[in-house]
Amino acid sequence: MLDILSLLDITFFLLAALGALVGIIFGAIPGMTATMAVAVCLPLTYALGLHHGLALLLGLYVGGISGGMVPAVLLNIPGTPSSITTTFDGYPMAQKGEGERALRVCVVASVVGGLISAIVLFLFAPILAEFSIKFSYVEKFLIILLALTVIASMSSNMLVGIFSGVLGIWLSLIGTYSISDGGNGKTRLMFDFLEPYLFEGFSLLPVLIGIFGIATILLEAEKGVKSGLSGKTINIGKGGGFSFSLFKGRATNLVRSSFIGTFVGMLPGVGGSAASVLAYTQEKNLSRDSSEMGKGAPQGLIASESANNALTGGALIPLLSLGIPGDSTTAVLIGAFTLQGIQVGPLFIPENADTWYVMMTALVFANIVMFFLMFYAIKHIAKVVLVPKYILYPLIVMMCVVGAYAINYGIMFDVWTLLIFGVLGYLIQKVGLEVAPLIIGFILGSQAEVYFVKSLESFGTFAIFFTKSPIAMVLWGLIAASVAFSVVMGLKSRARRRGEES
């Protein structure tokens, strides 16, 4: 034990804190992600040594995931893909002048999610890893399908919503079914002359920033920038109207979403965005009153942010107990071990107890630092909206362009993607389609395809989706419940509208 304490020097904690801070900045800039932050700083682990390097990288990871909430709430741009569901309620709140309150809810939810997942990681990693390998292609497909059912429940008009979702899936299939996923590597759904650009399809992040950020700016531009200050309605009272009583009666949501985040995080290949989407769906389906969700309800923020921070601990479970990264950031993080010549696999924890305890300390500490940094910085951060729009928006466009260009290390087509989807995002709102289902379809579509095709290739029959395992049956139960709930809610709201009209 003393050995471990000797590894935890002041530099260790400073690095974890610095990581959290830089991570938050990366996460908060549209187009910069936790994954990029970790990738940029990875070579530093050479100089820092494994334990100090891990402190920095885990700080970046936690900070990067958390920072995504800032532009999501204030600007309607998800800073990272996993904060997409934060925009659904965060931005409406910011528009109502409750940006600061929304951010504080997010920060509290984030730290709770992060800490719950760290505890789960610490206590149950090997057991959960054992459980996670029970999820074959079939179960993973069903998880994605369950997340896709959110499309039905979050649309204001179900048919339009489903159509938008299907459109999103269609867009995600442009490109190739990559040979590195076991596909045939042939391009499809495009003209020949587009092959050099669209070989790997549209990149996720430029699409996200375009459809949210650029489209929002276009819609604002259409209104004309008359009022110099957008923030005069913002509530800059003490604490911005936040109090912990907002969490009263939300404990179930908080804990459930944290567990969903941890759980989705530990399934390799299912990915971060599915975690917050799934937590959001479940809150929508299970909460007693979810009618305000999507219009600026703190409960949506709680679900989204606790789940996406819980992802951090979850994604480390398969990394440390199977040697398999749970998400894109841990896939980069594994490099820290490889560069130091340390194997990660099923025997990592028993054979590297010191490193394991050091990582847990860094993870918990980074979460706490993130909380204090953000909770107290928020009242300054929230004032971003006080910057006149004619200064703010050009800056955002510039950051979006730089981010899009940088995301795949300098591909100009990603900047065009940003523009195309910015205009598309603007147009689809004009013709009455729904953005949220479309983007969820886009994010989950390609994974759904891979797992669907692989399930059929492996088992050779459609029946396998129903008969594979008890887990599959439980998932079908959840899918059925989710769909049924959406239909009932849809009918109810239509009846209510009719009632109001008559």
Next chain:
Amino acid sequence: MSMPNIYKTLGTSVLMAGMAFGSSVAMAADGPLRGNVRVVIGSTSTGGDTYQNSNIVVDALAEHLDLNMKVDAVGATAAFRALDRDARGNTLMIFHDQSYLGHLYGVEGYDNIFEKYTIGPTVAINPGNAYLVPKDSPYENLNQIIEAVGNGETVRVAIQPGGVSEIGFSALKNAISIEHPGMEDNLVAVNTGSQADKNQQLFDGQADLINGTVQANEQYTRLPEDDQKAMRFVWLTARNSTIQQAPEDGLGKTSREELLEFVEPNVNVTMGDENFTFDKEFFFLYNKDMDPAIVDQIDDALTEIYAEGDIQDVQKNSFFIPNFKPSDEAAEYLENKRAVYEDIITNIQ
């Protein structure tokens, strides 16, 4: 907050972001290679062997040439494209045998590297390409698998198609067609993606044999037999002489002696006259129009680095086998290597 304060806050943020990204431009005092050099690699993974080995080599090279060099894990297609665009020498590429195997297997995005690029020096071998079965598999060794397939049993092999992961499978199929003509179709490829997917196929009982690596799978081979995740090596594709050069302790808790049990002459995969072996080799690729003086400069620098001898220790510590060959030698060597694998792939089609 007053407006000037906002600008101050914004300014500080920009400054910090600048510090996070900022890098000074280093200029070499002499030599044709100047400025910042970006080394793209054919893999997107920073946890993989290409990234690890490229970092070792590029770090040594950057220090020796006093240049600012950085490895970027951009993936094969993006790396080739980046290389196509830059004839100045500020973009170099490091990749392995996948670069020509992808073309032999007809994967989109792969051209004939020997025509389209200049082949640079080889730097190292990863001797870890392996095939594994579940620990409780009925097959004791690879010979039993070849026999079983020859007797009409179906054996499913999980691989990632189109390259390094497939070449061992192709060789095995070729060996079966030589020893048991007509029976090779009983060896079935299960096309999957990452190592995680291949392992999962084994856990699910959807594959009888998987491609893996010593590095990624060694810990799984040390699990107790009743563990669903436990595996056993049956074949390492590397040459016996390659494994002989590995550190005596091997990797993890599997010694060099134990690893040698899984290479020729203990395991034989015939190609007719001789046995098939495959060493996964890393080498540089350059833009065809790049100044030949840069080719020489890098050759000379690496010759000196390898003569000093420190890099070999670093590589061996990370389970790589140092294997420096200057550009000309490397190009001829790799072309011959390709011809052998081309025969195998044509034979089984």
